[in-house]
Amino acid sequence: MSKLLLVEDDSGIVSALIEFLTSEGFSVRSVPGQREALDIVGRESFDLVLLDVSLSNGNGFAVCSAIKSEKGIPVIFLTASDDEYSTVSGFEVGADDYIPKPFRPRELVSRIRNVLRLTGRTGGVTRLGDVVIDTVRGTASRNGTDLFLSALEYRLLLVFLNNRGAVLSRNQLLEAIWDIAGEFVNDNTLTVYIKRLREKLEKDPQNPEIIKTVRGLGYKVDI
Amino acid sequence: MSKLLLVEDDSGIVSALIEFLTSEGFSVRSVPGQREALDIVGRESFDLVLLDVSLSNGNGFAVCSAIKSEKGIPVIFLTASDDEYSTVSGFEVGADDYIPKPFRPRELVSRIRNVLRLTGRTGGVTRLGDVVIDTVRGTASRNGTDLFLSALEYRLLLVFLNNRGAVLSRNQLLEAIWDIAGEFVNDNTLTVYIKRLREKLEKDPQNPEIIKTVRGLGYKVDI
DNA sequence: CTTTATTATAACAATTCTGTCACTTTCGCA
DNA sequence: TGCGAAAGTGACAGAATTGTTATAATAAAG
Numbered sequence: 001m002s003k004l005l006l007v008e009d010d011s012g013i014v015s016a017l018i019e020f021l022t023s024e025g026f027s028v029r030s031v032p033g034q035r036e037a038l039d040i041v042g043r044e045s046f047d048l049v050l051l052d053v054s055l056s057n058g059n060g061f062a063v064c065s066a067i068k069s070e071k072g073i074p075v076i077f078l079t080a081s082d083d084e085y086s087t088v089s090g091f092e093v094g095a096d097d098y099i100p101k102p103f104r105p106r107e108l109v110s111r112i113r114n115v116l117r118l119t120g121r122t123g124g125v126t127r128l129g130d131v132v133i134d135t136v137r138g139t140a141s142r143n144g145t146d147l148f149l150s151a152l153e154y155r156l157l158l159v160f161l162n163n164r165g166a167v168l169s170r171n172q173l174l175e176a177i178w179d180i181a182g183e184f185v186n187d188n189t190l191t192v193y194i195k196r197l198r199e200k201l202e203k204d205p206q207n208p209e210i211i212k213t214v215r216g217l218g219y220k221v222d223i
Numbered sequence: 224m225s226k227l228l229l230v231e232d233d234s235g236i237v238s239a240l241i242e243f244l245t246s247e248g249f250s251v252r253s254v255p256g257q258r259e260a261l262d263i264v265g266r267e268s269f270d271l272v273l274l275d276v277s278l279s280n281g282n283g284f285a286v287c288s289a290i291k292s293e294k295g296i297p298v299i300f301l302t303a304s305d306d307e308y309s310t311v312s313g314f315e316v317g318a319d320d321y322i323p324k325p326f327r328p329r330e331l332v333s334r335i336r337n338v339l340r341l342t343g344r345t346g347g348v349t350r351l352g353d354v355v356i357d358t359v360r361g362t363a364s365r366n367g368t369d370l371f372l373s374a375l376e377y378r379l380l381l382v383f384l385n386n387r388g389a390v391l392s393r394n395q396l397l398e399a400i401w402d403i404a405g406e407f408v409n410d411n412t413l414t415v416y417i418k419r420l421r422e423k424l425e426k427d428p429q430n431p432e433i434i435k436t437v438r439g440l441g442y443k444v445d446i
Numbered sequence: 447c448t449t450t451a452t453t454a455t456a457a458c459a460a461t462t463c464t465g466t467c468a469c470t471t472t473c474g475c476a
Numbered sequence: 477t478g479c480g481a482a483a484g485t486g487a488c489a490g491a492a493t494t495g496t497t498a499t500a501a502t503a504a505a506g
Contacts, residue, residue, distance in 0.1 A: 115341075135361075137378065137399075138374075152493080155360060189495055191455090415464090417483090
């Protein structure tokens with residue numbers, strides 16, 4: 001059950017939204033203004049903030065910035081001002097979605113769930129079999145022990161990670177790592193790096209489970 | 224530069240969007256229908272798909288499902304049918320945003336960037352002054368040229384990045400990078416790494432703008 | 447089965463990384 | 477000002493990385 005903070009000064013909207021969102025399984029707290037919003041965010045923890053841009057006491061953009069920089073909680077703007085400038089500005093201060101009033105309740109719920117899904121993502125940690133890649137710390141490890149990938153090995157692994165499931169041609173891989181002013185390295189260099197990476201990543205480097213060869217086409221990771 | 228796939232059969236919209244999105248720094252490919260979309264997605268890699276729901280040959284929901292399950296690429300629906308049912312259904316098949324036509328170009332760009340950020344495709348890009356750190360590719364660069372950080376230099380930089388603004392004590396930094404089974408390295412090792420990192424990051428390493436010394440407490444990055 | 451293109455491996459020098467030492471500079475404070 | 481702690485610097489050796497070469501293994505096709 002996600003806990004929402006509704007920042008809105010129109011009491012009619014507040015009560016309607018609380019009723020509807022509660023019936024959809026959310027837990028909702030509400031405050032009427034900017035000051036109270038920053039106050040309660042500092043004391044309680046929320047999963048997401050629904051923020052009216054045009055608050056009577058102060059504007060919503062500043063509140064969004066503050067919440068984002070201090071807590072990193074996702075924020076959805078609710079607003080009457082459906083002009084392009086507002087929308088763009090809203091995203092620029094870090095909003096995760098922007099919904100013009102009047103909005104349809106079910107769409108609001110869809111968008112809340114969508115933002116929660118998108119922001120609830122693994123914080124930079126991905127698993128390939130028993131290998132854990134942490135892009136926040138810049139490490140790859142197995143059973144908690146660091147694999148000590150070199151800079152280029154790590155970059156090569158990231159290329160596979162960001163194209164998981166896709167067959168990557170030798171040229172694509174060479175370009176992604178060794179594209180230094182269009183100059184080329186020996187084609188075999190890639191083969192050697194694949195071998196070195198497998199040596200560190202795979203349990204049995206002779207029978208790779210993670211980086212698979214697709215003869216004639218390239219390599220892929222689809223574990 | 225993010226690579227987008229536009230799936231749209233109205234050639235007027237296609238050419239207008241390609242021109243505008245290209246001018247905003249995106250690389251855009253377009254296909255008119257469902258079959259071509261699945262085809263090209265299987266062969267090339269994209270960062271995001273802009274998908275018209277009401278394609279003349281087949282509907283967009285199925286395409287979205289397929290793309291999502293096979294490639295996991297983020298999808299934004301573009302649609303004329305701005306009814307609540309469509310919106311909700313769009314999110315249910317895994318869309319990451321849903322934009323009714325007619326949309327404002329700048330809002331579209333904001334929403335594209337927002338989805339890319341949320342899905343972590345460019346969320347890995349941070350700027351420290353004129354230094355750009357890309358955790359998706361595992362690189363740090365200035366003016367587009369790679370700084371060739373070593374594995375440990377890169378990790379040290381990430382520690383600062385993930386604690387931007389905070390003063391990090393020497394012990395915190397040593398722990399973050401050299402915590403190998405509780406054993407310690409020479410305390411000066413950290414000082415030396417700070418120097419080496421500054422040598423690569425800073426325009427004037429003698430007067431660091433990015434990694435600042437806080438005498439008696441540690442170091443911080445708050446640019 | 448043999449041929450051929452593709453991928454894998456082993457081994458090599460040049461370069462870079464890594465950690466440490468000795469020494470210098472800087473800063474805050476008595 | 478001058479002392480002492482904290483931070484910075486330059487240089488060093490051992491280890492690891494990086495790119496290449498030569499050679500071996502492998503798989504697909506005739």
